[in-house]
Amino acid sequence: DLPAGNYYVSIGVPEGYKPSVGTGVIAGTSRTSDVELTPGRDLVIPPVALTRATGSIQGRVTVDSNKNGVADSTEPGLSGVVISVKPSPSSNNLPSVNVSTGQNGLFAITLPVPGIYSVFVVVPEGYTLLNPRSGAIEGINLVRVDQVLQVPPIGVVGKPSSIRGTIVVDVNKNGAFEQGEPGLPSVTLRVLDVTGAVVQEVQTDVNGGYSFGQLASGIFAVQVFA
Incomplete structure (x- = not known):
């Protein structure tokens, strides 16, 4: 039996849980609001819900x-x-x-x-x-x-990217590359970005091969100077 007065209930919340909002517990605490207990009164505290805290x-x-x-x-x-x-x-x-x-x-x-x-x-x-x-x-x-x-x-x-290719001589003039057709050395090529700015300039090697390395991701055009 409790004497008349103002009381609150403090809840020992288990680790890993917290009181649910709106269940009679003051936000940010583990206690209820103060209630007044008058003589001869049986006061029932509403259920307090606990949820898993994360x-x-x-x-x-x-x-x-x-x-x-x-x-x-x-x-x-x-x-x-x-x-x-x-x-x-x-x-x-x-x-x-x-x-x-x-x-x-x-x-x-x-x-x-x-x-x-x-x-x-x-x-x-x-x-x-x-x-x-x-x-x-x-x-x-x-x-x-x-x-x-x-x-x-x-x-x-x-990671850096690259563009590679080969310049060949179309010996039979059929408009298509065929195995055995020779590469053309010392051809100048440039790679341009979307603004038209020159990013790199190279020349083909003795076999007509070329490579633009260390390119960032993006859209490029290859320009050939015959």
Whole structure:
């Protein structure tokens, strides 16, 4: 029996849970609002619901479009990159979670259990990591279940491409290349970008072959000077 007065109920919330919003618990706490208990009154507290609390690790994968070796916040994000979050060996029985980056390269991985995790990046074909260590961000300590951890931007850069070919002499003048027709050396060729600017200039080798290397992704035209 309680004497008349004002009371509240404090709830011992188990680890990994939090009180649901709108179930009689003051937001951000584990206690009810104050209630007045008058003489002879039996007061019934409404049920308090608990939900599993979750933390998250969030970040972004960006493309180093200006090739300065830094994952700048203004650079475009890369969608479809697989991000894997795995627990450290000391964090037994914790879950591993995989997600793919969405629009603008953003990802958010929900984790229901506190612990120490590592973030791994599955680099898509055609790209390399700016910093190899960013492919394994280790020792991320999620200390409580309602925590949101932001990892530094993860930068990738497109691998260089090339354009190759051969200039041959159409000996029989049939308008088609045929096996055995000779290559033409010392022919000058240029590769142009979409603005018409010259990116590279080369000459064919003794067999008529040519190659433009270390090209960024994009649309190019090859110009031949006969």
